[in-house]
Amino acid sequence: MADTAQSWLQRIRELPLPAQKVKIMNVCGGHERAISMAGLRKLLPENVELIPGPGCPVCICPEEDIYDAIQLGLNEDVTVVAFGDMLRVPVNVPRREVRSLEQARAAGADIRPIATPQEAAAIARQDPKREVVFFAAGFETTTAPVAALLAQGVPDNLSILLSGRRTWPAVQLLLESDDPGFDALVAPGHVSTVMGAEEWEPVATQYGLPVAVAGFHPVSLLAAMYSTLRQWLEGKPFLDNVYPEVVKPGGNPAAQRFLQHTMEVTDAKWRGIGSIPDSGYTVTAGYRDHDARLRHPAPETPERKRAGEMPQGCDCARVVLGKIYPTDCRIYGLACTPRTPVGPCMVSDEGACRIWWASGVRMSTAGEAAAKKAG
Amino acid sequence: MCLAIPMQVVEIDGFNARCEAKGVERDVSLFMMQDQGVGVGDFVMVHVGYVIQKVTPQEARSTWELIDQVLDEQDAGTVAAAELDAAS
Numbered sequence: 001m002a003d004t005a006q007s008w009l010q011r012i013r014e015l016p017l018p019a020q021k022v023k024i025m026n027v028c029g030g031h032e033r034a035i036s037m038a039g040l041r042k043l044l045p046e047n048v049e050l051i052p053g054p055g056c057p058v059c060i061c062p063e064e065d066i067y068d069a070i071q072l073g074l075n076e077d078v079t080v081v082a083f084g085d086m087l088r089v090p091v092n093v094p095r096r097e098v099r100s101l102e103q104a105r106a107a108g109a110d111i112r113p114i115a116t117p118q119e120a121a122a123i124a125r126q127d128p129k130r131e132v133v134f135f136a137a138g139f140e141t142t143t144a145p146v147a148a149l150l151a152q153g154v155p156d157n158l159s160i161l162l163s164g165r166r167t168w169p170a171v172q173l174l175l176e177s178d179d180p181g182f183d184a185l186v187a188p189g190h191v192s193t194v195m196g197a198e199e200w201e202p203v204a205t206q207y208g209l210p211v212a213v214a215g216f217h218p219v220s221l222l223a224a225m226y227s228t229l230r231q232w233l234e235g236k237p238f239l240d241n242v243y244p245e246v247v248k249p250g251g252n253p254a255a256q257r258f259l260q261h262t263m264e265v266t267d268a269k270w271r272g273i274g275s276i277p278d279s280g281y282t283v284t285a286g287y288r289d290h291d292a293r294l295r296h297p298a299p300e301t302p303e304r305k306r307a308g309e310m311p312q313g314c315d316c317a318r319v320v321l322g323k324i325y326p327t328d329c330r331i332y333g334l335a336c337t338p339r340t341p342v343g344p345c346m347v348s349d350e351g352a353c354r355i356w357w358a359s360g361v362r363m364s365t366a367g368e369a370a371a372k373k374a375g
Numbered sequence: 376m377c378l379a380i381p382m383q384v385v386e387i388d389g390f391n392a393r394c395e396a397k398g399v400e401r402d403v404s405l406f407m408m409q410d411q412g413v414g415v416g417d418f419v420m421v422h423v424g425y426v427i428q429k430v431t432p433q434e435a436r437s438t439w440e441l442i443d444q445v446l447d448e449q450d451a452g453t454v455a456a457a458e459l460d461a462a463s
Binding site: 029030034037083115116117118119141142144145148151152190193194215216217218245246248252253254255258 | 378379390404406407408409410420422423424425427428430431433434437438441444
């Protein structure tokens with residue numbers, strides 16, 4: 001049988017699944033996008049549930065960091081550059097104040113979206129007298145190129161406001177909790193391309209759950225789902241890699257070297273979730289001249305603290321942890337839409353709320369229930 | 376943000392590679408590929424301007440077909456898996 005989406009669906013349908021639900025979590029915005037766009041939830045058997053987990057780096061970036069970047073742009077004579085996704089994320093400050101990097105830019109701050117770390121260096125080189133701060137949020141796939149940039153050498157006037165995060169510690173946090181909320185894991189393809197699939201081995205060996213690394217084509221995702229469902233049925237979990245053409249054993253060793261050389265693993269805050277041990281990166285002492293947190297320290301003010309609190313009604317943190325679906329959020333599609341996003345899950349292309357909205361889901365669970373009752 | 380796209384290497388100058396995909400050319404960095412040889416004509420996965428891995432021509436092609444589908448259907452709601460098969 002050829003490896004098509006249909007054939008994998010057929011194989012999954014033929015599995016002797018019990019009546020109880022089997023929950024498969026993905027931890028990658030790219031995976032969730034492919035699942036939603038292909039409409040896989042509707043095509044799979046009813047007792048297979050697909051849960052989007054912590055897979056959006058923009059969604060978990062602490063708002064204090066965004067607040068710091070905004071304040072730097074507004075109050076200091078610096079240019080702030082950031083990946084485009086970060087510019088629209090609102091922080092929790094009163095509406096009359098500047099709430100996002102985009103608004104700070106409109107208010108006259110020199111804030112520029114970039115698509116690659118090299119652009120940050122190029123902008124710094126254009127005007128060596130002007131300080132440039134690169135606000136760098138992202139998971140390992142994106143943080144490794146930032147490390148490579150530092151390792152290759154950057155202009156004196158460039159510093160990094162680093163908000164890099166590691167995916168595995170967040171999944172481990174769920175696995176260590178009383179109710180992880182999933183029975184199997186589809187592991188992220190491009191994080192594994194850099195870090196190696198082996199990072200996900202403990203899911204099976206330590207926690208006894210099926211796990212498969214997947215690519216971004218529905219065929220690859222369905223193959224990974226089939227693998228984990230079979231592992232689950234047979235009670236023999238192991239780490240499978242259904243994306244071997246890109247995810248090689250050991251990942252990308254040079255990328256890992258640059259991470260180790262320029263950055264240190266540290267406990268780090270996840271927006272709305274709190275601090276997760278060993279889940280973030282800081283610039284290492286050898287590169288301290290390029291650490292924006294040292295070069296432009298942020299004063300700990302009540303405003304900064306408040307900016308880091310969750311906006312009223314926003315359930316982003318529970319969506320990120322896979323505890324609820326986007327539509328279960330109290331303000332999905334009501335106060336929070338892509339046009340007027342309240343939380344980052346509705347801003348980022350990798351946020352579960354934005355992805356569900358883009359795939360045509362407009363009504364919240366509460367809205368649907370109310371409509372049913374009325375109709 | 377973690378999505379990488381496949382491109383084909385057209386020209387190499389030190390750590391800089393001129394890459395092409397769908398008629399668009401970009402300069403990308405080979406700095407993270409120091410342990411693996413990358414040559415002109417190779418297909419590579421590019422993320423935020425850096426090559427993160429080499430791929431086979433087949434994988435590059437199938438990823439591009441998927442990206443085309445997503446771009447085409449982004450505003451049109453859902454795509455059935457069968458339609459994706461038809462294109463792969």
